[in-house]
Amino acid sequence: DGGITQSPKYLxxxxxxxxxxxxxxxxxxxxxxxxxxxxxxxxxxxxxxQIVNDFQKGDIAEGYSVSREKKESFPLTVTSAQKNPTAxxxxxxxxxxxxxxEQFFGPGTRLTVL
Amino acid sequence: AQKVTQAQTEISVVEKEDVTLDxxxxxxxxxxxxxxxxxPPSGELVFLIRRNSFDEQNEISGRYSWNFxxxxxxxxxxxxxxxxxxxxxxxxxxxxxxxxxxxxxxGTTLQVKP
Numbered sequence: 001d002g003g004i005t006q007s008p009k010y011l012x013x014x015x016x017x018x019x020x021x022x023x024x025x026x027x028x029x030x031x032x033x034x035x036x037x038x039x040x041x042x043x044x045x046x047x048x049x050q051i052v053n054d055f056q057k058g059d060i061a062e063g064y065s066v067s068r069e070k071k072e073s074f075p076l077t078v079t080s081a082q083k084n085p086t087a088x089x090x091x092x093x094x095x096x097x098x099x100x101x102e103q104f105f106g107p108g109t110r111l112t113v114l
Numbered sequence: 115a116q117k118v119t120q121a122q123t124e125i126s127v128v129e130k131e132d133v134t135l136d137x138x139x140x141x142x143x144x145x146x147x148x149x150x151x152x153x154p155p156s157g158e159l160v161f162l163i164r165r166n167s168f169d170e171q172n173e174i175s176g177r178y179s180w181n182f183x184x185x186x187x188x189x190x191x192x193x194x195x196x197x198x199x200x201x202x203x204x205x206x207x208x209x210x211x212x213x214x215x216x217x218x219x220x221g222t223t224l225q226v227k228p
Contacts, residue, residue, distance in 0.1 A: 033216075040123070040220070040221075041220055041221070042118075042218035042219050042221050043205070043218045045215055048215065050214070056213070090157075090159065099209070099211065099212045100147040100164065100209055100214070102149065102164055103214070104161070105158055105159040105160075106158065107157060108158060
């Protein structure tokens with residue numbers, strides 16, 4: 001089955017630690033995205049990548065980093081510089097041929113800072 | 115600036131009632147797309163519909179229908195004869211430009227009671 005997987009589903013972090021969230025897709029999509037969702041709010045874009053070895057900051061990139069070494073993988077690192085990292089993180093991908101193609105989302109990772 | 119507003123934070127209806135979810139958007143672009151996504155309790159966003167700025171025809175898919183009016187910058191979503199399984203958070207989103215970035219509204223939580 002084609003789709004997007006995110007791991008882990010739940011993640012707990014102590015203050016001052018970096019953590020990496022995994023996102024893998026087997027849809028052969030060129031473009032991938034990371035969003036953050038806070039309670040009662042919409043999704044906000046953290047980083048996106050339209051091609052391997054290239055990525056751009058979204059609206060709330062501070063305290064986060066990404067890499068795109070492989071087409072199918074787009075891991076997100078939440079660094080200790082992120083002041084309020086507790087949130088639900090969603091990864092998405094899209095066929096890049098047309099910029100308006102719908103994005104497909106993974107099941108999300110819920111990060112809690114203890 | 116681009117913006118999507120979903121003024122209804124929460125809506126509660128009884129099963130079989132019709133319900134309309136409002137979405138108002140702002141953009142200066144002449145070419146753009148509008149989307150609706152459903153987020154069930156599991157957390158994963160599910161794509162429902164995409165509409166481009168040049169197509170103002172209403173769309174019906176089973177119990178779902180969408181009304182796009184450029185004159186009022188609105189893209190409203192109606193569920194006819196609601197069911198308990200329709201309970202979810204619904205997001206409206208706007209996309210323009212060539213990056214595929216989605217601008218999300220705050221979401222509307224729909225609760226359908228039996």
